[in-house]
Amino acid sequence: MERKIRVVMAKLGLDIHWRGVYLVSQFLKDSGMEVIYLGNKFPEQIVEAAVEEDADVIGLSSLGGSHLTLGPKVVRLLKERGLDHIKVFMGGVMAPKDARSLEEEHGIAKVYLPDTPMQVIIDGIRSTVALA
Amino acid sequence: MLETRQVRNQSPPECLFSEEHVKQIKANYQDWFDNSLRDADRESEGKYFTHSGIPIKLIYTPADIDHLNYTEDIGFSGHPPYLRGVYPNMYRGRFFTVRQLAGLGAPEDCNERVCYLLDHGATGISILFDLPTVRGYNSDDPEAEGNVGACGAAVDSIWDIDAFFKDIDLGTASTNIVTHLPSTSLVIPAMYFAVAEQRGTPWTSVAGTCQNDFIMETCVGSAPEILPPQASFRMQCDVIEWVCKNIPRWNPVSYNGYNLREAGTDAVGEVGTAIANAMATADELIRRGMKIDDFAPRMSFFWDLHNDFFEEIAKCRASRKVWYQLMKERYNAQKPKSLLMRFHVQTAGVTLPATEPLNNVARSAFQGMAAVLGGCQSLHIDSYDEAYSAPTEEAALLSLRTQQILQAETGICSTVDPLAGSYYVEYLTDQMVQRIWDHINKIEGMGGLVKAVEDGWLHREISTYNMDYQKKIESGEMKIVGVNFQVAAEKETKAIEVYEYPETYSRQKTKLEKLRKERSSTKVQECLDALKDACHREENLVPHCLEAVKNLVTLGEIEETFREEFGLWAFPLL
Ligand code: B12
Numbered sequence: 001m002e003r004k005i006r007v008v009m010a011k012l013g014l015d016i017h018w019r020g021v022y023l024v025s026q027f028l029k030d031s032g033m034e035v036i037y038l039g040n041k042f043p044e045q046i047v048e049a050a051v052e053e054d055a056d057v058i059g060l061s062s063l064g065g066s067h068l069t070l071g072p073k074v075v076r077l078l079k080e081r082g083l084d085h086i087k088v089f090m091g092g093v094m095a096p097k098d099a100r101s102l103e104e105e106h107g108i109a110k111v112y113l114p115d116t117p118m119q120v121i122i123d124g125i126r127s128t129v130a131l132a
Numbered sequence: 133m134l135e136t137r138q139v140r141n142q143s144p145p146e147c148l149f150s151e152e153h154v155k156q157i158k159a160n161y162q163d164w165f166d167n168s169l170r171d172a173d174r175e176s177e178g179k180y181f182t183h184s185g186i187p188i189k190l191i192y193t194p195a196d197i198d199h200l201n202y203t204e205d206i207g208f209s210g211h212p213p214y215l216r217g218v219y220p221n222m223y224r225g226r227f228f229t230v231r232q233l234a235g236l237g238a239p240e241d242c243n244e245r246v247c248y249l250l251d252h253g254a255t256g257i258s259i260l261f262d263l264p265t266v267r268g269y270n271s272d273d274p275e276a277e278g279n280v281g282a283c284g285a286a287v288d289s290i291w292d293i294d295a296f297f298k299d300i301d302l303g304t305a306s307t308n309i310v311t312h313l314p315s316t317s318l319v320i321p322a323m324y325f326a327v328a329e330q331r332g333t334p335w336t337s338v339a340g341t342c343q344n345d346f347i348m349e350t351c352v353g354s355a356p357e358i359l360p361p362q363a364s365f366r367m368q369c370d371v372i373e374w375v376c377k378n379i380p381r382w383n384p385v386s387y388n389g390y391n392l393r394e395a396g397t398d399a400v401g402e403v404g405t406a407i408a409n410a411m412a413t414a415d416e417l418i419r420r421g422m423k424i425d426d427f428a429p430r431m432s433f434f435w436d437l438h439n440d441f442f443e444e445i446a447k448c449r450a451s452r453k454v455w456y457q458l459m460k461e462r463y464n465a466q467k468p469k470s471l472l473m474r475f476h477v478q479t480a481g482v483t484l485p486a487t488e489p490l491n492n493v494a495r496s497a498f499q500g501m502a503a504v505l506g507g508c509q510s511l512h513i514d515s516y517d518e519a520y521s522a523p524t525e526e527a528a529l530l531s532l533r534t535q536q537i538l539q540a541e542t543g544i545c546s547t548v549d550p551l552a553g554s555y556y557v558e559y560l561t562d563q564m565v566q567r568i569w570d571h572i573n574k575i576e577g578m579g580g581l582v583k584a585v586e587d588g589w590l591h592r593e594i595s596t597y598n599m600d601y602q603k604k605i606e607s608g609e610m611k612i613v614g615v616n617f618q619v620a621a622e623k624e625t626k627a628i629e630v631y632e633y634p635e636t637y638s639r640q641k642t643k644l645e646k647l648r649k650e651r652s653s654t655k656v657q658e659c660l661d662a663l664k665d666a667c668h669r670e671e672n673l674v675p676h677c678l679e680a681v682k683n684l685v686t687l688g689e690i691e692e693t694f695r696e697e698f699g700l701w702a703f704p705l706l
Contacts, residue, residue: 018353018395042275064283115487117616
C-alpha cells in the first residue's frame with residue numbers, strides 16, 4: 001500500500017485563529033493524508049514533533065502577524081538538523097509581498113492566502129511531496 | 133428548565149389581525165399559490181433557508197404572524213418586551229456610538245490613530261491589543277517573539293496605558309477596552325482606573341466597557357497556554373462584581389457573541405451562548421450575595437452582523453426580547469435598566485475576502501445598515517482591507533464615513549425600528565426568539581455553559597458548523613462574489629498597504645528596562661505574593677491587581693502568577 005503523506009500542522013505561536021487551520025487539517029485528512037494537529041506551538045516544538053511523527057510536510061497557519069519571524073525559523077531549524085526533506089507550507093493572513101518573500105527567500109514551499117480553494121492546497125501538497 | 137414561550141393569547145382583539153381576516157387571507161393565499169405560481173415556483177418552496185436554517189417561504193402574509201399579540205409580543209420602544217428598541221426615542225435621542233477599533237504598534241502610535249478617528253467625528257474609542265498583551269505576556273517574553281505591536285497595541289505596564297490615553301480626558305471619553313480574556317480584564321482596566329486616579333479623574337466619571345469573557349480564553353481562540361474554564365469564569369465574575377461596586381459608569385463585561393460567531397456558529401448560537409454565559413454569571417454573583425439589579429444593568433452584549441440581512445435584523449430584535457423575558461421571569465429583576473439588552477455591533481470580518489477587496493465596502497455597508505435597523509447602541513464597520521491587516525488610515529476613515537452616511541444621509545435613523553410590521557421580519561423575529569430559547573435550554577440541560585466548555589461541547593459545535601460552512605463555499609452553494617461566483621477572468625490586484633511596526637519591540641523593551649530599574653522590587657514581590665494568596669481564597673482579585681499595577685508590576689508578571697497558581701488547561705483538539 002502506498003504510504004500516506006504525513007502532515008504535522010500547527011498554529012504559529014500566540015496566534016489565536018483556529019478556524020482556518022482546523023478546516024485545512026480536516027480537508028487534508030479527508031483527502032487521505034495523515035494529519036497530526038499540534039495546536040499552538042513555537043518553532044522548536046514544531047520541528048521536534050515533525051521528527052517524532054516522521055512528517056513529510058509541516059503546515060503552519062499564521063493569521064497573527066508572526067509569519068516573517070517564526071515561519072522562517074522553522075525552516076532554519078530544519079536545515080540545522082539536516083531535515084531539508086520536510087517541506088514547509090504556510091497559510092493565513094499576510095501581505096502578498098510577505099508571502100512572496102517567504103517562498104522566494106525563506107524556503108517555504110508554498111504560501112496559501114485567504115480564499116484559496118481547499119482542493120488547490122491538497123493538490124499543491126501532493127505534487128510537491130511527489131516531486132521530492 | 134425555563135418555559136418562556138408565552139401562552140398565546142388567542143382572543144382575536146388582542147392579536148394583530150382578526151380571526152376572520154386571517155381565515156380569508158389563508159384562503160386567498162392558497163388560491164394564489166395554486167393558480168398564480170408556476171410549477172417551478174411551487175417546487176422552490178422548502179428549498180430556501182436563512183443562514184441559521186429557518187425555512188423561508190416565497191411570500192409572508194398576516195397568516196404567518198397571526199398568533200402575535202402587539203402589546204405583549206412587539207410593543208413600543210423603551211417598553212416591554214423591548215423588541216423594538218431599548219429607548220423610547222431611539223436614535224432621535226442619541227445616535228448609536230460611532231466606535232471604530234484602533235490597535236497597532238506601540239501605545240504612542242495607537243494614541244495617534246485614536247486621536248485621528250476622534251478628530252474625524254468618531255464618538256467612542258475602542259482599543260485593541262497585540263497578541264502577547266491579549267494572552268498576558270510582556271513584550272520581552274520569549275513567547276512574544278514576532279508578535280509585538282503586530283495586531284494591536286502592546287501594553288506591558290501602567291505607563292503604556294498612560295501613553296495610550298495621552299491628551300484624552302478619561303472623564304469624558306467612552307472607552308471600549310478590548311481585553312477579551314477575563315485574566316487580562318483584571319489587569320488592563322485596573323491600569324486604566326489607576327491612571328484616572330493619578331490624573332485626578334474621579335472613578336465616578338470614568339466610562340467604558342471591557343470585554344471579559346471566559347469563552348474567549350477557553351474556546352473561541354486557541355493558545356499555547358490556556359487557563360482552566362473554572363478559573364477564567366471566576367475571574368470574569370470577579371471583574372463584574374468589583375466594577376459594579378466601584379466604577380458606576382463602567383460596563384465590566386461584553387458578552388462576546390461576535391467572536392464566537394466569527395469562530396463558527398450561526399445567529400442562534402451566537403446569541404444563545406452569550407446569554408447562557410450571562411446566566412451563569414448571574415447565578416454565581418447571586419451566590420456571592422449580590423442582587424440581580426446590582427449587576428444586570430451593567431451587562432452588555434456584542435453581536436456580529438453577518439450577511440443574511442433580515443435574519444440579522446431579526447436576531448437583534450429577538451435578543452432584546454429574550455433578555456427581557458429572562459430578567460423578568462427567571463431573575464425577577466425590578467430595575468427597568470436590568471431589562472434592557474444593550475449591544476455593540478461589529479460587521480462580520482469573516483465575510484470579507486481578500487479577493488477584490490473593494491467589494492468589502494459594499495458588504496460592510498449592508499451589514500452596518502442591518503445593525504442600525506436592528507437598533508444597536510454602538511457600531512464598528514469593518515474595513516475593506518480586513519483580510520490583509522489592521523486597517524490603513526484610509527480604510528479606517530472610509531469605515532467611519534460609512535457610519536456617518538448611515539446616520540446623516542440614509543434617513544433610517546428617523547423613526548424607531550422601521551421594519552416592524554413586516555410579515556417576514558416579524559415572523560423571523562418570533563422564530564429567532566424561540567430558537568434562541570431552545571439553545572439556552574440545551575446549554576442549561578448540559579449543566580450550564582462552563583460545563584459545556586469543559587466538556588468540549590462548544591468546541592465540537594464550532595468545528596461541525598465550520599466544516600459545513602466551508603463545504604458550502606467549496607461547492608459554490610454559498611456564493612461569494614469574486615471568489616466562487618462571478619469570478620473575474622483576470623485577477624485584478626489592488627496594492628494594499630499593510631501597517632507594520634517593527635520598532636515596537638525595541639521601544640517596549642527599553643521602557644520595560646527603565647521600569648524595572650525604577651520600581652521597588654520588594655513592593656513588586658509583596659504585591660505578587662498577596663495576589664498568589666488571593667488566587668486560592670474566595671476573594672476578589674481586582675484589588676490585588678490594582679495594587680500591583682500601581683506598583684509597576686507588569687501585565688506579564690501578573691498573568692504568569694495566574695498561570696502558575698491556576699495551572700493550564702488542555703484545549704480540546706479536534
Ligand atoms: C475569524 C477571525 C477572528 C476570530 C477567530 C476565531 C477562530 N477560532 O479562528 C476572532 C473573532 C476570535 C478573531 C480575533 C482576533 N483577530 Co481576527 N480575524 C478573523 C477573520 C475575520 C477571518 C479569519 C478566518 O477564520 N477566515 C476563514 C478561514 C477559513 O480562512 P483562513 O484562516 O485565512 O484560511 C485559508 C487560507 O489562509 C489558508 N490557510 C490558513 N492556514 C493555513 C495553514 C496551512 C498549512 C495551509 C496550507 C493553508 C492555510 O487556507 C484557508 C483556505 O483558503 C480575519 C480577517 C479575514 N477576513 O481573513 C481576522 C484577522 C485575522 N484577525 C485579526 C486580528 C488582529 C485579531 C485580534 C488579534 C484582534 C485583537 N487585537 O484583539 C483578535 C484576537 C484576540 C484574542 N483575544 O484572541 C487580523 C490580523 C492582522 C494581521 N495578521 O496583521 C485580521 C486579518 C483582521 C484585521 N484586518 O484586523 N479573529
